[in-house]
Amino acid sequence: MGQTRSVTDEAVAAVFREEAGRLTGALxxxxxxxxxxxxxxxxxxxxxxxxxxxxxxxxxxGAWLMTTARRRAIxxxxxxxxxxxKLALLEGSPHALGAGAPEGMASEAxxxxxxxxxxxxxxxxxxxxxxxxxxAVAGFTxxxxxxxxxxxxxxxxxxxxxxxxKIVAAHIPYRVPQGEEVAERLEAVLAVLYLMFNEGYLSRGxxxxxxxxxxxxxxxxxxxxxxxxxxQPEVLGLIALMQLNLARxxxxxxxxxxxxxxxxxDRSLWDQDAIAxxxxxxxxxxxxxxxGPYQLQAAIAAVHAEAxxxxxxxxxxxxxxYDALLRLSDNPVVRLNRAVALSHLAGPEAALGEVNDLxxxxxxxxxxxxxxxxxxxxxxxxxQARQARLRALELCQNPAExxxxxxxxxx
Amino acid sequence: xxxxxxxxxxxxxxxxxxxEHRAAAMADYEKSGQWFEKYTRSGKILSGEELRGxxxxxxxxxxxxxxxxxxxxxxxxxxxxxxxxxIDVADLDEAIAMAKEWPGTVEIRPxxxxxxxxxx
Numbered sequence: 001m002g003q004t005r006s007v008t009d010e011a012v013a014a015v016f017r018e019e020a021g022r023l024t025g026a027l028x029x030x031x032x033x034x035x036x037x038x039x040x041x042x043x044x045x046x047x048x049x050x051x052x053x054x055x056x057x058x059x060x061x062g063a064w065l066m067t068t069a070r071r072r073a074i075x076x077x078x079x080x081x082x083x084x085x086k087l088a089l090l091e092g093s094p095h096a097l098g099a100g101a102p103e104g105m106a107s108e109a110x111x112x113x114x115x116x117x118x119x120x121x122x123x124x125x126x127x128x129x130x131x132x133x134x135x136a137v138a139g140f141t142x143x144x145x146x147x148x149x150x151x152x153x154x155x156x157x158x159x160x161x162x163x164x165x166k167i168v169a170a171h172i173p174y175r176v177p178q179g180e181e182v183a184e185r186l187e188a189v190l191a192v193l194y195l196m197f198n199e200g201y202l203s204r205g206x207x208x209x210x211x212x213x214x215x216x217x218x219x220x221x222x223x224x225x226x227x228x229x230x231x232q233p234e235v236l237g238l239i240a241l242m243q244l245n246l247a248r249x250x251x252x253x254x255x256x257x258x259x260x261x262x263x264x265x266d267r268s269l270w271d272q273d274a275i276a277x278x279x280x281x282x283x284x285x286x287x288x289x290x291x292g293p294y295q296l297q298a299a300i301a302a303v304h305a306e307a308x309x310x311x312x313x314x315x316x317x318x319x320x321x322y323d324a325l326l327r328l329s330d331n332p333v334v335r336l337n338r339a340v341a342l343s344h345l346a347g348p349e350a351a352l353g354e355v356n357d358l359x360x361x362x363x364x365x366x367x368x369x370x371x372x373x374x375x376x377x378x379x380x381x382x383x384q385a386r387q388a389r390l391r392a393l394e395l396c397q398n399p400a401e402x403x404x405x406x407x408x409x410x411x
Numbered sequence: 412x413x414x415x416x417x418x419x420x421x422x423x424x425x426x427x428x429x430x431e432h433r434a435a436a437m438a439d440y441e442k443s444g445q446w447f448e449k450y451t452r453s454g455k456i457l458s459g460e461e462l463r464g465x466x467x468x469x470x471x472x473x474x475x476x477x478x479x480x481x482x483x484x485x486x487x488x489x490x491x492x493x494x495x496x497x498i499d500v501a502d503l504d505e506a507i508a509m510a511k512e513w514p515g516t517v518e519i520r521p522x523x524x525x526x527x528x529x530x531x
Contacts, residue, residue, distance in 0.1 A: 123503055170521045171412045173502040181504075 013212045019062045020139025025111025035164040038136045044068035113176050113228040120189040121172045128163035129192045138217050148214045190238050193218050202398050236285035237295030243278030244301035247271040259404045263310040275305045296325045315344040332361045348378040366396035413499050414506045419516035421493035423464025439514040459496030
């Protein structure tokens with residue numbers, strides 16, 4: 001198990017996520033330059049990480065960060081004559097930015113929402129959307145994002161720089177989409193949050209000494225989105241999905257930090273309050289009567305959460321929910337999951353047929369091969385199962401999942 | 412903010428397509444004509460041209476100081492650029508909205524603004 005995060009780390013993380021997005025949002029609005037605004041806020045976070053552990057967190061950390069970011073912006077702008085006008089704005093009043101000052105809060109909601117939509121603009125590569133959202137909205141530093149996504153800091157820094165340059169050069173607007181654009185753009189934002197969540201959730205327990213928990217931050221971002229854009233059924237669906245999954249966290253890894261799969265989990269470790277909270281959010285979503293993929297996946301997670309034992313799982317309900325998901329969009333990964341559920345209703349042979357049909361489309365997906373391995377084991381085809389598991393191991397990047405595969409192979 | 416829209420596809424060889432494909436190509440061609448008309452009238456298009464096909468292309472390249480003239484386009488790819496439009500719009504979202512109405516693939520490239528260069 002990774003070392004536990006210190007009280008200071010958690011407190012700093014909490015401040016960063018409350019303040020970073022607000023501050024960046026306000027600065028982008030005032031300066032009209034995403035790249036510069038995002039950079040100076042990041043500089044102020046890095047300065048805080050140096051100073052706060054020794055000096056303690058200041059009484060008004062938002063104001064501290066704002067002052068630091070503002071000074072840094074003034075420094076940078078002084079070097080370039082073309083920005084005289086912007087410089088005057090910053091030098092005039094320390095409260096021009098609004099952040100940290102109550103009178104500026106009115107525009108805060110709008111600023112952060114605009115920021116989220118800019119970071120998750122479809123003209124940016126999705127991996128860059130994820131990185132930018134974490135940095136600009138949730139106040140992650142580049143090394144933290146690099147560690148979370150298992151790439152080098154240099155690679156991650158490059159990815160972020162390139163994306164920010166594109167925002168400025170291609171004139172990606174700093175604006176909340178309107179009208180018929182909303183649905184499509186919101187879908188992109190949710191995809192980013194879900195990808196982020198999965199990355200954090202899957203590697204929980206395996207990541208050593210992470211100061212921040214990507215899964216928790218994704219849930220926080222989901223809730224922020226819900227505050228800024230209330231009553232969006234799929235936003236609620238994703239929040240419920242994340243909550244219901246997180247509720248099972250304590251049971252997902254053993255003391256050695258190894259993955260424990262659903263059938264073997266100690267269900268008394270599941271967080272019943274979190275399950276209840278997730279179910280309530282899902283009910284709120286259902287009242288809006290517009291089903292979508294996140295709500296359906298949350299409903300599947302809820303069926304699992306409600307089962308007292310693995311044997312009590314209502315598989316026919318789960319298969320029905322997968323069918324509903326497939327009607328929304330025919331997706332091979334959903335088909336794969338449906339096949340797993342089906343194996344509990346109709347036996348491994350029936351499911352294996354479906355999984356084999358997916359072998360071409362999902363040939364590069366490690367879970368196809370590990371699922372095949374499980375099913376082949378159940379019908380006694382040990383050697384074929386071993387081959388499938390070896391293929392899964394070749395394709396799998398996630399350390400916790402790799403370790404699980406290795407354990408099964410060594411049995 | 413100026414952008415160049417690069418349109419994929421060409422009408423070259425369309426006359427040799429099987430009947431139903433030719434009809435679809437003609438319908439798209441007509442739509443692209445209407446698109447040009449609409450946005451030229453609204454002032455969004457500053458200029459634009461349809462290009463002859465890649466078999467008519469000539470490439471002049473330079474390698475180690477030596478200039479060579481060869482037949483064909485310089486980008487080796489399945490996609491060919493069939494035309495372009497220079498547009499002037501508010502931001503990338505407006506350019507994307509226009510590109511979505513084009514009956515085919517479009518690459519959007521922002522134009523570098525050199526208008527301030529002389530003043531510096």
